[in-house]
Amino acid sequence: MTQDQPYVHDTDAPGKALILQEGLRLFARKGLSATSIRDIAQATGLSNPALYKHFATKDQLALVLFERLYRAQLQRVSRTTGQSSTFRLKFRAFLETGFRAVDEHPEATVFVADNLRTLWPHMPDGLKSRTMLSVLRDIIQLGRSEGDVASSVDENMQLALVVGMLENITRQVFFGSLAHPALAQLDDAEHLLRKALR
Template sequence: MTETLANVESFLTDDRDPPSKRRILVEALRLFVEHGVDGTTVRDIARASGYSNPALFKFFASKEELALHLFGRCYTRLGERASLAGAPGRPFGERLGSLMRTFGQILDEEPEVLLFVQDNLRVYWPRLTPAERKTSLIGLLRGLLGDGVASGEVTTAISVDLLVAALSGTVAQYARMRHFGELPPGTASSVLEPLVIRMIAP
């Protein structure tokens, strides 16, 4: 298991998940990121997790159900962490810094989570429940940057929607480069905030 995937289990699982399900979720995420959902078989996941196909089917009726479950967990937990970090009630700069440090920590420790969500958003997001879709990372960024425009701390020369696209694209590309070893581990937490500030400064 890679260094980052050692950290990912707590992100994907909860206390009710037995060890076999935890291992299946971690290995499925790794394989889905490396080979895509279509390029990964149930047999691949079973072999990588050390369990049989029937063990996987005990928890999920199909590979698609497993992929949707993984996407829902990753998406909602990313949203929970981001919402907490960027919650209103504090000055814009403090909220932005907290959010960027949160994304930086995820990029340093669990880039596969962000990669899986980003690469599968179009397919699985429409299939989430309304409760799972309630927190939107794009909506959170749009609201935060809108507050920054109102306070004069974010440029008005570029639309908020384009800034949101640039920001989310930067995070996604960083995750890809980190996953493929093109960026050193442990750097996102320190570089993401100043990079974003340069992008959005008036």
């Protein structure tokens, strides 16, 4: 896996890497359903048979991209939140990791956010055992035990609040309605979320 493109693996052939790169760009900009194999072929300069050599369908390409991107972000968020012991530090690390992903990989973050509902059911069971949502749930539960998060509010509502804000910030930064970089919004977002969670 390359650091600047977490969805490209070192073992990927150059043609496959190009398909992954251009497929992601098109999926993020146009949407999965509005992107055709012809669009990807035109963007890569490869023929349809060359594309099919690496991916049997556009949907297979989307699934590979989604799984690779999700795994990379999950590893990152698990690593950064695991370095802290308190709710405040873990929550800050969770948010910062998400905002940094928006800045470093805007197309990847918007693609994952926009396609989670449709692609997640097709992910392998091993990936579903530990998710970004379960990492966040553990952090919220820690906040409840430390008194920083209200125990009187449904935990699922608290999760929806945080995830909803992150997804909206991702889209707003990507489409230019919120100032770039996303990390510039971190302090305000953390302040608002922590206030809402109390």
